[in-house]
Amino acid sequence: MKRVYVNENRCLGCHLCEYYCAFAATGQSDMSRALKGKKIRPRIHIEEVPNSDITFAVSCRHCVEPLCVKGCISGALTKTDGVISVDRDKCVSCYTCVLSCPYGCLVQSESGVVDKCQLCLQTAEGTPRCVDGCINAAIIYEER
Amino acid sequence: MPHFVIIGNSAAAIGAIEGFRRIDSDSKITLISDEPHHTYGRPLISYLLLGKTDRERMLYRPADFYEKNGVTAKLGARATKIDAAAKTVALDSGETVSYDKLLYGAGSSPFVPPMDGLEDVKRKYTFQTLDSALALGEALTEVGANARVLIIGAGLIGLKCAEGIREKCASITFVDLADRVLPSILDAQASDIIKSACEAEGLAFRLGTSVASFTENTATLATGEKLEFDILVLAVGVRPNTALLKDAGVKVERGVVIDEFSRTSNTDIYAAGDCCEQKDVVTGESRIMAVLPNAYMQGEAAGLNAAGVSVQFDKAFPLNAIGFFGKHVLSAGFYDGEETAIVEGNNYKKFFVRDNKLRGFILIGSKHPEDGEIPAYERAGIITDLIRRGTDLSTVDFKLLTQHPALAAFGQDVRREYLGEEH
Numbered sequence: 369m370k371r372v373y374v375n376e377n378r379c380l381g382c383h384l385c386e387y388y389c390a391f392a393a394t395g396q397s398d399m400s401r402a403l404k405g406k407k408i409r410p411r412i413h414i415e416e417v418p419n420s421d422i423t424f425a426v427s428c429r430h431c432v433e434p435l436c437v438k439g440c441i442s443g444a445l446t447k448t449d450g451v452i453s454v455d456r457d458k459c460v461s462c463y464t465c466v467l468s469c470p471y472g473c474l475v476q477s478e479s480g481v482v483d484k485c486q487l488c489l490q491t492a493e494g495t496p497r498c499v500d501g502c503i504n505a506a507i508i509y510e511e512r
Numbered sequence: 513m514p515h516f517v518i519i520g521n522s523a524a525a526i527g528a529i530e531g532f533r534r535i536d537s538d539s540k541i542t543l544i545s546d547e548p549h550h551t552y553g554r555p556l557i558s559y560l561l562l563g564k565t566d567r568e569r570m571l572y573r574p575a576d577f578y579e580k581n582g583v584t585a586k587l588g589a590r591a592t593k594i595d596a597a598a599k600t601v602a603l604d605s606g607e608t609v610s611y612d613k614l615l616y617g618a619g620s621s622p623f624v625p626p627m628d629g630l631e632d633v634k635r636k637y638t639f640q641t642l643d644s645a646l647a648l649g650e651a652l653t654e655v656g657a658n659a660r661v662l663i664i665g666a667g668l669i670g671l672k673c674a675e676g677i678r679e680k681c682a683s684i685t686f687v688d689l690a691d692r693v694l695p696s697i698l699d700a701q702a703s704d705i706i707k708s709a710c711e712a713e714g715l716a717f718r719l720g721t722s723v724a725s726f727t728e729n730t731a732t733l734a735t736g737e738k739l740e741f742d743i744l745v746l747a748v749g750v751r752p753n754t755a756l757l758k759d760a761g762v763k764v765e766r767g768v769v770i771d772e773f774s775r776t777s778n779t780d781i782y783a784a785g786d787c788c789e790q791k792d793v794v795t796g797e798s799r800i801m802a803v804l805p806n807a808y809m810q811g812e813a814a815g816l817n818a819a820g821v822s823v824q825f826d827k828a829f830p831l832n833a834i835g836f837f838g839k840h841v842l843s844a845g846f847y848d849g850e851e852t853a854i855v856e857g858n859n860y861k862k863f864f865v866r867d868n869k870l871r872g873f874i875l876i877g878s879k880h881p882e883d884g885e886i887p888a889y890e891r892a893g894i895i896t897d898l899i900r901r902g903t904d905l906s907t908v909d910f911k912l913l914t915q916h917p918a919l920a921a922f923g924q925d926v927r928r929e930y931l932g933e934e935h
Contacts, residue, residue, distance in 0.1 A: 435893075443573055464833040467893055512932075
């Protein structure tokens, strides 16, 4: 099963992955037009280790035993073919998943319902945009 | 081929089916539920009245779930007796179902204490099942927007009910013997925050008192005050449904006693969900932890073990994520030990540490955080995991976690494991 993996030794902390993630969600073709002046709500985010120059990206691990899916009270979170996705029509924004995920990878969308990385399978490209957009190969999509 | 029989149709039952079918795709599964409905997200009944979901969207699993999983679902059938020696379940229809392995996930029922004159109240409701929510919704429609609602019990069920019906009635008043709201999941300061948020919505509270007597539309409190109402909601608490197993000779304390394999004292009977008690991961004491994630995972463990593999679920602890009138409350674990409180803007955070381990926490943030404000609940699961794993806090940057939960608070080896390996 291919997943997104992160190598913090290669991460530059440039936040480009966050922009590619937000851009992918718009479905538009021009990134600057799609995102200019907007507050982005990416499903991947860059962390910085305090008092160091270490940065790294964090996004859904698509766990084998997903606590978010098992704890979901509405059945909005499901796992199909190894990919965990959210049915935003079913989500009631209780945030049990936010409370359950050990990696902090469920995010609040603008409407309040939960949003998460779905590996960009729904995009035209069908592969994670954060990976393709990373300029230093710090984010990789592969089977391990 | 063994016959796996399930009593119940909520998270524990569905977890059991999904666990069982991961291992065994052939054996027969029969599900028995006294509710005549397809499985639905039980905590969603308040959102249903609120209009935030509907009957179709609140289905816990798709409409073809039973069919796809080869489950014979007997919906609207009540199990009346379990014969553990003969390994049979008797139904109210007169039918008898034989089992090889049984999962008992019968949940809990509203507890209604005896109250003087309660029988004279015509419009009285509980709030735990879809049918009870639909009945309350109908009553509100009948009485109309002028309805005055009295709710006995200012706990989770009562408050969520209030949020669900606030727009459908003229007033809501709570009466509770406790001196604060949500005492089971909040500390005193957090209770005050939620109570204030409720009061800002027009909800009224009579705390530290009880109803001495009822007439059809009046409650007389122990203080002597008389409260007029049109609709009464009884949300005092719940009791685990244990009778069938107790009668079958299975060990029952406050709840049905299960181990980390979801086994009861009878080798062929598993139990899961709100009817059970299990050792919690923090204190090791056996207790009822009636929240949906535990129910699902206890059920899943039961299903896996019933199918013949040995899988443990030994990570149960209390956890709640719930919104009330613009506030969002996330809490987990137990509230003893050294306290650290952080109160900033709309955020309230409290952490409880004992023996260098996180015992529990309470986080309250605004559902609609102001620009630049990081709500207290964001990425809360990173903190929950400290409880789940019993992490030694000297190995993490705990101060950072209390400010902004982040994987950066962990050592490089942990980050590598989390982000560079399959989970």
